[in-house]
Amino acid sequence: MDLNGCGFSDPQAQMSAALAKRSIREFQDALEMGAQPNLQDERHTSIYEKALSTAGCAEFVEACLAYGCNVNHINQKHNKAAISYAADSRDPANLAVLLRRPGVQVDRKYAQLTPLNSLAKNLTAENADQVRACMQLLLDYGASPNVVDQGERTPLHHVLSNNKIRAAKQELVLLFLAHPHLDIDSYRNGQVRQLLQQQYPELQLPPQREAGAAGEIDDERLLRQLRDGDESQFEQLLAEHQLNISDKDNLRNANQERYLPLLFESIKRGKHRALEAILNTGININSKAQGEVTTPLELAIIWGNWRALEKLLQHPELKLAPRSSLLNAVISRLEQPLDDFCDHQRCFELLLASDRVDINEVDASGQVPLYYAVKYRNEKAVRTLLHHGAYIGTRSTFDELAIQDMSPELLEEHFDSCITTNAQKAGAQNFEIVINYMNLIRQQPAPAQSGKLRASQLEDEMTPIAYIAKSKELRHLLQHPLISSFLFLKWHRLSVIFYVNFLLYTLFTASIITHTLLKFHESEHTALTALFGLFSWLGIAYLIIREIIQLLMAPLLYFWSLTNLMELVLIVLSILTCIESSYDKETQRVLAVFTILLVALEFCLLVGSLPVLSISTHMLMLRAVSSSFSKCFALYSIFVLTFSLCFYILFGKPQDQPDQPASEPSAAVNKEEDGHFNTFSVPIEALIKTIVMLTGEFDAGDIKFDSIYTYFIFLLFVFFMTIVLFNLLNGLAVSDTQAIKAQAELNGAICRTNTLTRYEQVLTGRNGRTGFIVNIEPVRSICQRLMNIYPNYLCVRQISVLPNDGNKVLIPITDAYELKELSNAHGNGKSRASFQPLATNAEQQKKLLDPPLKLLPCSCSALTGRCSKIDNRTVKLALAVIDQKSSVEQRRQREQINERRLQHMEQKLEHILQLLQNRDLPDTGA
Structure with missing residues (x-):
């Protein structure tokens, strides 16, 4: 048609x-x-x-x-x-x-x-x-x-x-x-x-x-009666059958097997009264009937029998098998009604409300319920799972995350819902911004179930944020207050390792460079040279210990890192530079030069990792421009090599030398040596000279033009390579730097994410497989203290921020002896309670964010007070999210009021119209 x-x-x-x-x-x-x-x-x-x-x-x-x-x-x-x-x-x-x-x-x-x-x-x-x-x-x-x-x-x-x-x-x-x-x-x-x-x-x-003959009641008759649909008669027959089992001692054992077909049939047909009667017989609800591949609980989910599912979940003898994947099974059937009693959406809600079901349980392929909800494009299920605390960082066996195909708008909307308040007025002193990390931190299972798990691996908390930083569609979420505050907490814990490493490596850099300079210039200050040599050896020892620890912590991940390989080379070159070598001076100088270059490169990478916005921005500029230039120059190097060969052929031919006076032999030799580079007589020197000419350094006066072809080739090189190509590369560099400056704050968050991820990977290894040294106490406790926010640091997965009290951060605590009082920001001696009831649990209390190391309060109180405060930008963004949510809620309420008014007006108009019609009707009375 x-x-x-x-x-x-x-x-x-x-x-x-x-x-x-x-x-x-x-x-x-x-x-x-x-x-x-x-x-x-x-x-x-x-x-x-x-x-x-x-x-x-x-x-x-x-x-x-x-x-x-x-x-x-x-x-x-x-x-x-x-x-x-x-x-x-x-x-x-x-x-x-x-x-x-x-x-x-x-x-x-x-x-x-x-x-x-x-x-x-x-x-x-x-x-x-x-x-x-x-x-x-x-x-x-x-x-x-x-x-x-x-x-x-x-x-x-x-x-x-x-x-x-x-x-x-x-x-x-x-x-x-x-x-x-x-x-x-x-x-x-x-x-x-x-x-x-x-x-x-x-x-x-x-x-x-x-019907009254008890001897004729058998399993087949019970099943037939159940299928025929008369539940009251079935209950009578079942009770009579129970009374006529001779061996009362083995009644329970007999019921566990013989009534399983009845249980399965009652679930399939929605016979709820019969189901309760069968469950009261003491049947084993964890067994599988003959010919069935599922348990009764799984069958109730498949058929969507939410009443049966509710009864089974409340049964005291219910035992769930590992990786039962109940939520995965119901999510794939949310849009498939089968019968009157079937409601998969209700089953989904019952499973989420049950404390027996793990919302982050993985199936055989490593997939979690959130992954299946995203796969089936069920936004309602995705929102429900996120609202119940589904972890977004679980990796499957195929190295896939649930948020890979999730809508950025949906994820951002849920992140907004994680920013709430304590219901106080915005100007009040005790007004709190409550930030909930339920989706960024995996909920720990019960200790009885997770004892072996905790003994074998540490939890990786940066996986979802690391993926968000890599994804172009989700990268902007790094500036969301939920993510930025989480990065603040992680940096608050792991920054100790970074700053200690940065301080020691800075001392090593200064020592080895100073020692090398004093050594090769044969300084008269031998004691000073020896002192810096000792510091250099101490720095080398620190580098060796650091690399050994990294290797033991993450043996599978260590050799995959280019930075680790560079550090190994640096250690070898530093040792060769500091020892009293027997080889010639020229070799020593070459080794010293490469040592200084690697030391400076490593120090530059460390400085670029500092949480300072201007430094991280310039570091990203350097990386982006270097990467862009390398990719472009790798392609255009074909023309550089081509022109260098042309110059070698045209200008590298031997020149006739005039006779020199016998009194000036040294001047002739010097002139000949100086002319090699400018006459393209050596192929390697011709290539180097061409690359130098690419930047505009021609020295055209030393080039012998003897034909029109030499002029043409040289002018072609000047126009095509020096003017066009070099300006193209400059333009690409300017474009990259402008793009980086335009999103400087986002790039700072990306740098911090990359740094935290790298440090966390050192502690957890690849896929959570830690080295044996991490499993040894007290190393394990130290790693948990420095790395895992939850549950070693936060007893619940949320914090509170006081925007009207210097942006102080409060964390929940459970121990009474940890309750403290904070002095006011001006230190005037007045004090107030530093804790407020949490939104999720009124019995929980809070304390001020403490420093990563307990030594800091005694040594530097000003530093610890500053560390407990979050940055102003995150607080402003959180307040903006709260204001936006409040505006949306007010607009929704106004729309509801207007809708009710319109409905009321329509009803009034209909009533008036009906009255007018009744008045216009002719009077038919006598």
Whole structure:
């Protein structure tokens, strides 16, 4: 079908037309073009449902199933399942297409009728053959012949009461009598047996059942009664069956196995009263029934039976297997309703509310529930998981993070929700900004479950932030107050290692450079030379110890770092420079030069890691310009090499030397030596000379131009290389520096993130595999104290900031002896309580952010007071987030008020209109 005469076809209309004219080929073509068979029209009916309910459409039903339609599809408007639509067609072929698929609910009711009941109730002489074939299929695939309708009539009862099918009635009766579980006595006082005896006295009937006969109650009868749907009678039979088990001592053990099929059946069919009765028998809810691959809890999640899930989660004997992945299973089914009692969204909420389920539990592939929610593009589930504290830094076995495909807007919106207040007025002295790190720090499991885990590895807390720093889409979130404050806390802990290393390496740099200068200039101050030599050896010893510690802490990660390899070379060269060597002076000078270069490079990298915005910005400029120039020059070096060869060929030919006077031999030799570089007579010197000429240093006066070709090649080099290429490289450098300056604050956060990540990787190793030295006390305790914020430093995953009291940071504590009082910012002797109740737990209390080392309060009180304060920019951004959230909330409230007013006005107008209409009606009274 063409739209607007433009030649564009509507796949949905083409699919509908193909079904109307029974063209399976056009139907499949429409599906391939993107037609949706589940899309409902204005009558709330889909093409899939039309195909199911129309006779002769088995091929179309098969095509719909192949393109993703569900065999247990339910029309939410009519609450009608696919099996009921297929039964309405009275076509065995349509029904067979569905039943051949696994997991079809053959006894799913619509209007209180199962498909088998519906077929029996609508049986006529014209459709008797088709109905019999459909009934045969349903019975073969497990449909129960004993399920009653609202009038307590079974399908066989409807057949016997139908007087319009004289010819086919006996065949249908024989079909039902052949079923091994047929019950003709339990309903309507055995009326079905009476009708059979009256109409077919020659047929042999099943033995009569007696509901009160306890000896006849077996497992099969209980299962059959459960499937038939009468829960009250099932409870009676189950109680009688319990009383008739002879061995009372082994009653519990017997119930643990024999009632498992009943438990599974009650979960599948939503029989909640029967479920409670079965659970009261003492059944083992952690076992798997024969033929089942899931536990009862997992089955309740698969079927979306939230009532059964709630009961099982509250069961005291429930034991969850490791990596049960319950949340992962329910997230993949959130959009798939199966039956009236099914609600996967409710199951999802129950699992999140249960303390038995770990929200960050990984499955066999290392994926967490948050990853699956992002994978299925379920933003509601993503928001819910983040709100419940899902960790965003878990890596899978494929080295993937859950936030890789997450929307930056969604993540930023959730980060905003993590910035709250303590409900005090903004100008109050005790007004607090509460920052919650529940998604940046993994929630620690219970000690009984995590004892072995803590003994083998340290928690890596920089993984999500390191990924955010690398991602171009998420990089701007580093400036969010949630991230910047977390980086402040991490730097507050790890800065001790950095500053100690920076101080010792600075002393080593000054010592070895001074010692080298004094040594090669043969200074007369031998004592000073020896002193700096001793300091240099102490610095070398420190470098050796530092590298050994790094190697022992992270043996797999150590040799992957280019910086570590450079430091190894530096140690070797420093030793060769400081020792009394026996080799020649020239070799010693070369070694000393390379030592000084490496020392300076390492010192430059350390200075660039300082948390000073201007320093980090210039360091990034240097790296960016160097990287950009190296990439471009690697390509354009082809032309540099080409021109150097051209110059060598044109200008490097031997020149005829005039005779020199005998009195000036040395001057001639010097002139010849000086002319080598400018005459391109040596290939290597020609290449170096060409690179120098690239910067504009030509020395054209020393170049011998003897033909027009030499002028042309030289001018071509000047124009193409010196003017064009060199200015291009300068332009790229200016562009890079401008881009870095434009986002200087963001680049500072990136530098700090990279530094913290590098230091944390040294402590944790690759993938958390620490070296043996980290697992030795007290090294392990020191590493935990310096690296892990939670739970070694923060007892809960949040802090509070006092913006009206010098931006002081308060952390929660649990021990009473740690409660202190803070003097005011001016030190006037007045004091006030330094702790406030936390938003999450009123019993928690807070203290001032303490220094990384306990020595600092005694040695430098001014420094410790400054360390406990967060920067002004982070506080201002946090206040801006709070103000923005407040504005949004006020706007939402105003919209709600306006909406209620409009509704009230509409009601008033309708009332006035009705009054006017009533007044205009003519008076028909006498």
